[in-house]
Amino acid sequence: MLLDIIGPVIVGPSSSHTAGMARLGRAFRSLFNGKPDEVKFLLNSPLFATHRGHGTDRALVGGVLGMKESDPSLKQALEMAVQSGMSFCFEESDMPEAHPNTVKITGQDSDRFLSITGASVGGGEIRITSIDDFETSVSGKYPSLILLNADVPGALAQIVRLVSASDINISNLLLSRVDPYRREALCVIELDDEPDQDLIVEIKKLKVVRRVSYLEKLDVV
């Protein structure tokens, strides 16, 4: 980007309907930590109406295959998915409360299942609004740790201490209670640098942490 106005370099025809969608697909791949065997895309009605003409279908599938929004092979993504043995489908879903360009992506393989919801909010930028039905708000502009932790005193301190010990600066942090009954909270930690695998393993070992997802930085190209 130049002066926030020229760029990004993307595959057309639309930064919201194509580039942002490739990025949402890539976010799914990163959180799933690989390629699923099956993936289903539920598109909000306005998005569904134009999805073929904008190549939204190809962009989403290409993203899940790991292609960036500047990769011209996005155009052949559907054929490439079939070749790689990944099955996919698109369905319409009316989400009147959500951003018009919202998509819910669910995918699985023999031992994993993941569902994320996100919106393409303009200029190729995205916002992930839920992960496995936990509400969140993640942009993918930073390497991000998304944790479900016990809603008890000192939980955040234990997590942050580990991040601090790895000498990585926290750029943004959001902690919110998601379930007062089960005493669970969701913690989103956006980092300045990529954490190494050890940090994620150490955080997973904490008793107060119930699950950890990692979203890589989805570079602006």
Added chain:
Amino acid sequence: MMTFEELVNTSKASKTPLHEVISEWYMMNTGDDPKNALKTSLRLVEEMFNSFETRKSNPSKSLTGWVGENDQKVRNSRPFLLSQIVHSGIEVALSMAEHNASMGKIVACPTAGACGVVPGALISMHKNLGKSMEELSHSLLVAGAVGERIRRKASISGAVSGCQAEIGTATAMASAAIVYAVNPENYDALVSAPALALKSLLGLVCDPVGGFVEIPCVKRNAFGVSTAFTAAELALAGVESVIPFEEVAESLGRVGRRLPEELKETGKGGIAVTKTARDMLTKFLGVDRRR
């Protein structure tokens, strides 16, 4: 936050080339090294040239099949009426816009739908005026400052302000880029050209058939580049814009807010609801369902 006129005045008063003033201004806004702005600009110019070359060797149709052959028609014809520089400009603009519609790789400038206008001006000046890549990268920085000011004063999104914000902004950007390449020290022309360009496109609605970035978007890129050359020609001849650029940009925002929703990228107004457009869409969606 400096206005575009203030940036030009600073350049004049300090005898510093405008693109350097802009890269310093960029540094103050982002904390980034000003050299990075110049490097990024050159890389983006190269990306534009790459897109154009790729398109020429890969002339595929759009996903709907509605557009994709206009650029070749212009490429294969000699100018009947226009000068060679404007003719090349519209050829490049159509090429970029059709490349975009067929899922080619482009530089959004300022948006994907308006991606042909600025490269149309730059690549044509390279071919016809012998401008170097480096000179063009300086022009692109000037274009960037124009676009950035419109973004701050109004919007660059068709869904928010109509096509005036997309093709309109791109045309204003291109007009300043042309003036800067022809005469970087014609300060009056630098501030007048984008104002003249933007005034001529104020009120332009966003009414794409089916909501796709194809009709009328592709051809509007060609009109954008020819308007940019006209605005630059007027400004270089000494024609001044009575209304200053920043005030025109404010008006764009005002007009955009008053435009009804059906004329802001919803595909529910303007040419999108003509009989022909509806028939085309029904046919496309019918074929689509059977796939």
